[in-house]
Amino acid sequence: MTNIILLGPPGAGKGTQAMRLVDERAMVQLSTGDMLREAKTSGTEMGRKVADVMEQGGLVTDEIVIGLIEEKLEKGAPGGVIFDGFPRTLKQADALADLLAKRGLTLDAVIELVVDDKALVGRIVKRAEEARAAGQPVRKDDTPEVFAVRLQEYYKNTAPLIGYYWAKKSLVQIDGMAAMDQVATAIAKVLDKA
Numbered sequence: 001m002t003n004i005i006l007l008g009p010p011g012a013g014k015g016t017q018a019m020r021l022v023d024e025r026a027m028v029q030l031s032t033g034d035m036l037r038e039a040k041t042s043g044t045e046m047g048r049k050v051a052d053v054m055e056q057g058g059l060v061t062d063e064i065v066i067g068l069i070e071e072k073l074e075k076g077a078p079g080g081v082i083f084d085g086f087p088r089t090l091k092q093a094d095a096l097a098d099l100l101a102k103r104g105l106t107l108d109a110v111i112e113l114v115v116d117d118k119a120l121v122g123r124i125v126k127r128a129e130e131a132r133a134a135g136q137p138v139r140k141d142d143t144p145e146v147f148a149v150r151l152q153e154y155y156k157n158t159a160p161l162i163g164y165y166w167a168k169k170s171l172v173q174i175d176g177m178a179a180m181d182q183v184a185t186a187i188a189k190v191l192d193k194a
Contacts, residue, residue, distance in 0.1 A: 002027070002080035002194050003105055005087070005096075007161060008113035009154045010147065011120040011127075012176045013183060017113070018082045020184050025191070026079035028072075032086040035068045036060060037139075055140050057149030066095045073099060080108075088158045093165075108194035110165040111187055113176030121147060 002025075006014040018029040040051040053060050069086055087093040100107055121144055128142040141150065165171040174186045 001078060002108045002191055004108055005083040005110040006113065007110055008115060008176055009120060010150045011123045012113040012115045014084045014113060016180060017183060017187055018084045021082055027082050028077035028079065029082045029084055030069060030072050030086065031084040032065055057141060057146040058153065062089060062091050066092060070099060073103065087161060090160055090164060093161055107170060109172055109190050110170045111190055112162060112171060112173045114173050115176040117151060119177060
């Protein structure tokens with residue numbers, strides 16, 4: 001069982017790499033983005049609050065996100081967990097450490113996908129175009145304007161985690177601009193050492 005965090009700005013490829021790990025290693029992906037989108041469409045009062053925040057490119061409260069993660073951890077994950085989009089803040093990182101310790105689990109690696117910000121805008125636009133072409137709904141946060149807000153939020157709140165996990169000797173940096181298969185191979189090497 002290996003528990004990891006995939007760290008990087010929106011559009012860095014965390015979700016794509018997490019899906020590969022789910023398929024190849026039977027890990028469980030805990031994507032706060034997916035969990036929040038699920039809550040957003042639930043029709044509940046909480047879901048409406050989540051929807052309002054997400055459509056403006058902001059971040060939901062720590063309490064909501066931590067509660068969603070705790071619910072998912074209670075279900076168990078024998079192959080390990082991929083935290084995708086969590087933690088986003090230092091407070092959440094501390095909360096995650098507490099949650100894992102409470103369950104006798106460890107965090108085996110924090111993998112940062114290092115990317116070029118300008119290239120990310122192109123990725124987001126392409127993702128929206130591909131969704132449209134496939135007849136799928138386009139995420140409301142897949143616009144250059146909302147993406148700029150999300151990127152600002154990332155650098156303000158999440159980027160400090162790079163130093164936090166580096167100091168804990170957990171951080172491994174991988175070139176997120178490489179081809180998908182090369183990124184997957186680099187991640188596999190990290191997991192095989194964990």
